Amino acid sequence: xxxxATAGHVDxxxxxxxxxxxxxxxxxxxxxxRRGLTIDLGFAWTRLxxxxxxxxxxVPGHERFVPNMLAGVGPVxxxxxxxxxDEGWMPQSGEHLDALRALDVRHGLLVVTRSDxxxxxxALRRSRERLEATPLAGIPEVVVSGRTGDGLDELRSALDxxxxxxxxxxxxxxxxxxxxxxxxxxxxxTVVTGTLQAGTxxxxxxxxLHPADLDVPVRALRTLGDEVAEVTAPARVAVNLRxxxxxxxxxxxxxxxxxxxxxxxxxxxxxxxxxAHEVAELPRELVxxxxxxxxxxxxxxxxxxxxxxxxxxPLPLRIGDRALLREPGAHRVSGGVVVLDVRPPPLRRRGAAxxxxxxxxxxxxxxxxxxxxxxxxxxxxxxxxxxxxxxPGPGPWLISDERRAELARHLGELxxxxxxxxxxxxxxxxxxxxxxxxxxxxxxxxRIAEDIGASCDRGRLHRGGSALPPQVARAVEELRGxxxxxxxQAPTAEELAALGIGExxxxxxxxxxxxxxxxxxxxxxxxxxxxxLARLARLPEPFTLSQxxxxxxxxxxxxxxxxxxxxxRGRTRLLPDGTHRLLDRGGG
Numbered sequence: 118x119x120x121x122a123t124a125g126h127v128d129x130x131x132x133x134x135x136x137x138x139x140x141x142x143x144x145x146x147x148x149x150x151r152r153g154l155t156i157d158l159g160f161a162w163t164r165l166x167x168x169x170x171x172x173x174x175x176v177p178g179h180e181r182f183v184p185n186m187l188a189g190v191g192p193v194x195x196x197x198x199x200x201x202x203d204e205g206w207m208p209q210s211g212e213h214l215d216a217l218r219a220l221d222v223r224h225g226l227l228v229v230t231r232s233d234x235x236x237x238x239x240a241l242r243r244s245r246e247r248l249e250a251t252p253l254a255g256i257p258e259v260v261v262s263g264r265t266g267d268g269l270d271e272l273r274s275a276l277d278x279x280x281x282x283x284x285x286x287x288x289x290x291x292x293x294x295x296x297x298x299x300x301x302x303x304x305x306x307t308v309v310t311g312t313l314q315a316g317t318x319x320x321x322x323x324x325x326l327h328p329a330d331l332d333v334p335v336r337a338l339r340t341l342g343d344e345v346a347e348v349t350a351p352a353r354v355a356v357n358l359r360x361x362x363x364x365x366x367x368x369x370x371x372x373x374x375x376x377x378x379x380x381x382x383x384x385x386x387x388x389x390x391x392x393a394h395e396v397a398e399l400p401r402e403l404v405x406x407x408x409x410x411x412x413x414x415x416x417x418x419x420x421x422x423x424x425x426x427x428x429x430x431p432l433p434l435r436i437g438d439r440a441l442l443r444e445p446g447a448h449r450v451s452g453g454v455v456v457l458d459v460r461p462p463p464l465r466r467r468g469a470a471x472x473x474x475x476x477x478x479x480x481x482x483x484x485x486x487x488x489x490x491x492x493x494x495x496x497x498x499x500x501x502x503x504x505x506x507x508x509p510g511p512g513p514w515l516i517s518d519e520r521r522a523e524l525a526r527h528l529g530e531l532x533x534x535x536x537x538x539x540x541x542x543x544x545x546x547x548x549x550x551x552x553x554x555x556x557x558x559x560x561x562x563x564r565i566a567e568d569i570g571a572s573c574d575r576g577r578l579h580r581g582g583s584a585l586p587p588q589v590a591r592a593v594e595e596l597r598g599x600x601x602x603x604x605x606q607a608p609t610a611e612e613l614a615a616l617g618i619g620e621x622x623x624x625x626x627x628x629x630x631x632x633x634x635x636x637x638x639x640x641x642x643x644x645x646x647x648x649x650l651a652r653l654a655r656l657p658e659p660f661t662l663s664q665x666x667x668x669x670x671x672x673x674x675x676x677x678x679x680x681x682x683x684x685x686r687g688r689t690r691l692l693p694d695g696t697h698r699l700l701d702r703g704g705g
Contacts, residue, residue, distance in 0.1 A: 118162075118170040118341065118352045119280045120312050124217060125199035126207035130230035132159060133263035134199060135173045138273070139163040160310070160353060162341050165277045170341060172353040173197075174312065193312055194283055194351070195224035197276075198244070198253065202260075203235035206243045212450055214247060215391045216406075219441035219453030223252040224283055226259055226275055233262040286350040290315035291377040292324065293433060294356070295408030299366040305337070307361045309372070311409065313350040316374065320346045324372040326358075326365065327380060327433055333372070334359040369410035371433050379503040380431040385461040385477055388416075388424050388442065390452035396424050400444055403451055407432060407440035414442065420474030425461065426454075434459050435505030436484040455482040459504055460493075494520030495557075514561055524554055525568040532571060532580050540586045541621040543628065544579025585625055592616040593626045600642045605649070605671035605679070607639050635678040649679060650688060650699070659696035 123131040135141075141161035159175035174193055196217055200210055217225070227244055229237040237260045248254050257275045261268030294311040302308050322335045336359035340348050348354045356372065388396050397418045405414040405426060413429040440454040457480045464470050476492070486506040490496060498512025508515060516524070531553055535545045551559045563573050571580040585593060596608060596616060613619070618626075623640055626632040632640045642648075652668045653660070660668075666676045680697060683689040690698050 118172060119195070119283060120172050120174065120193050120351050120353055121276070121280075122174040122193040122196045123199055124196045124213035126201070126204070126209040126213075129199050129201040129204065129207070129210075130263050131197075131199045132175050134197070134228065134230060134261065134272075135159070135161050135175045137261075137263045137266065137269055138276075139173065162353065165273060165280075167277055169277060169280055171276065171280060172341065174353070194222065194314075195279060196222055196253075197226050197228050198248075198256075199228050199230055200240050200244050201231045201234075202229050202237040202240045203231050205240040206247055210244075211247065214251065214253070215450035216441055217253060218251045219389070219391065219439075219450055221252055221439050221453065224279055225253050225256045226272070226279060227253075227256055228272065229258065229260045230263055232260045232267060233265050283351075286315040288315075288317050288349045290350070291374040292316035292318060292322075292372065293374070293378065293408075294318070294324075294354070294372040295410060296366060296370045296372065297368055297409040299363060299368070299370075301363050302357070305357050307358045307363045307366060308355050309358065309366055309370075310353070310355045311372075313348060313352045313354050315350045317350070318348045318354060318356065323375060325375045325378070326361065327371045327373055327378075328430060329365045329370070331361070331365065332375065333361045369408070369412075371408065371410070373433055376499075377503060378433040378435075379459055379500065380433050381459040382428045382431045383461060384426050384428075384434060384456055385419070385458040385473070386424060386426055386440075387422055387455040387457055387477070387480075387482065388452045389422065389455075391450050394452065396420075396422055396452075399424075399442070399451055403442040403444055405432075405440055405442055405454065407434065407438060407454075416442070417470075419470055420478055423457070423474055423477040425464070425473075435503075436489075437482045437505055457482055460500075490515050491517050491519070493517075494523075495561075514558060516561070516564070521565060521568065524556075524565045527554055528562075528565055528571065528578070529569045529580075532569075532578065536580075541589070541625045543624060544574075544577040547573060547576050547578060550578050579628065585622075585629055585631070588617070589622050589625065592618050592622070593631050596640075597631065597642060603670065604642060604645060605669040605675055607635075607641055607671075607675050610638055613638065635675070635682060639675065639678060641675075641679075645679070646683065646686070646688070649683065653689070653697075653699060659692055659694075659698045661696050665697065 123135060125131055139161040160172065161175065162170060162172040164170050198214065200206060227248065229240050241258060257279070259268055259272045259275050261272050294313055296309045296311050298310040300308055318335065318338055320335055320338055323332050324335065326333045335356055337357040338345050338348050339355040340352050390396060390399060399416055401416055403414055403416055405412050405428065410432055412432060415427040417425040419425055434456050436456055436459065438456040442451040442454060444451050457477055464473060484504065484506040486501055487509040489501060489504065489506045490509055494517050496515055498508035498515055501508045501515065528550065531550060532545060535542065547559050547562060550562055556562065562578065566573055566578055569580065571578055596618065599608065620637060623632060623634055627634045630643055633643045633645055634640050649669060653665060656664055656668055662676060662680065665680060666673065669676060680689065684691055688700060690700055692698060
């Protein structure tokens with residue numbers, strides 16, 4: 118299926134044209150039929166000769182109902198621009214063209230109606246002039262009469278040719294269905310309609326209703342009047358929502374693939390003003406129209422063609438989305454919008470706006486994941502996807518090379534400063550380091566720490582090889598000298614105190630690899646394990662603790678924890694009778 122919107126001045130025959138093409142009545146309300154004009158959105162569909170289905174969104178042409186018109190045109194990729202031969206180009210023709218231009222609609226047909234009432238040539242000529250320098254310049258033209266039927270076959274052929282030129286949407290894309298109608302059906306409950314621009318909807322799906330922030334199950338789907346189990350974009354679709362009250366849904370709301378979209382109240386955008394306006398000349402408050410939504414936006418110009426928009430309520434937007442700004446009081450389209458950033462940085466410092474304008478000048482609305490990572494430095498992969506950009510690597514967190522190097526330098530300075538102030542401390546607490554670096558997740562620290570040879574252990578960050586304070590180093594070296602002569606005659610508490618060495622100093626010496634701690638206040642040289650095994654290997658097996666003490670020339674205070682250490686490392690085995698046996702490398 119394809120979806121096409123009508124556009125044009127009030128009472129120029131848009132609904133008559135749709136009725137002639139489809140045989141269906143697009144004007145749904147009694148008031149519309151009584152007054153002979155479309156007030157709200159109308160919908161009709163037909164199948165073309167080659168079997169291609171097309172649904173029409175028939176929009177109102179009266180200036181009072183332009184917001185309704187924009188709700189219909191917003192999600193649609195192609196339009197029939199309708200101009201009556203007997204009246205020619207009119208004011209609302211211009212505003213509708215401005216809307217199509219702002220939304221970058223590039224596919225369409227120029228249809229001159231009422232050819233039985235006047236010569237169509239002047240209307241065609243004037244319309245061609247107005248289409249120049251717009252994305253719709255050069256679109257095919259068709260002259261028809263809805264009353265006599267002249268030209269309808271040519272219109273069907275031109276319509277068919279245009280539809281085959283439309284780009285194919287991504288059926289696997291994240292669903293975002295802008296709601297343009299909501300109502301209840303007896304026995305079914307709440308039903309919403311919209312134009313599915315990308316993705317696939319299935320019965321049984323669970324979607325997120327924005328802004329109500331509710332999970333809503335899809336009870337049933339209808340398209341072209343038929344109930345179906347699955348709908349793939351592009352399509353007009355009616356979605357029956359299970360257990361959802363009607364007052365929770367209104368035009369401009371959105372049904373979203375859960376967990377796949379960000380909502381934003383602040384965005385940076387490129388703005389293309391209509392007419393001769395510059396961004397700086399725009400009113401500071403306008404209405405942003407995107408999809409079927411219309412939200413008041415405060416406009417802050419940044420650069421020559423860029424601005425920051427602050428919305429009255431959040432919208433689910435992505436990089437590259439197209440929208441338009443409209444000035445309701447003046448009944449005119451102020452400009453088109455291309456979303457550049459849905460998570461822009463704050464502008465608090467002097468000169469920040471100017472710097473941001475320079476950055477935005479380099480963006481084109483393309484969602485480049487690698488470029489976004491470079492600009493942001495640090496971002497979650499799923500958030501990058503929700504912005505519309507493919508993550509350039511696995512998540513959950515992505516860090517640019519530049520930001521990682523910057524954080525590594527900062528962490529190195531932090532560790533060095535901490536070591537200088539607290540030379541005997543066991544590194545920096547992980548949470549303190551996370552806060553100091555401004556990281557959102559402590560899980561990022563090990564990746565940064567490894568760049569500077571630091572490690573994370575027991576909730577603390579430290580860097581190996583750090584030197585002991587000179588006074589402590591001298592005392593430890595004296596202690597090591599004694600242990601070289603008698604490797605297993607560990608110093609007593611009194612001897613350690615005489616050297617000025619306490620538990621903090623012993624712990625620091627162990628971290629630097631100067632000593633091996635068997636227990637609190639009990640230290641040997643780091644190679645004590647190898648020396649002990651060499652001496653024990655000379656004993657007959659199995660051997661007792663007393664035999665081990667003699668072989669090691671030590672006391673029970675040292676022998677017991679040393680044998681426990683050897684057993685825990687798989688170098689010896691304690692037998693049931695209390696004797697010990699050495700084990701080979703294979704643990705035999």
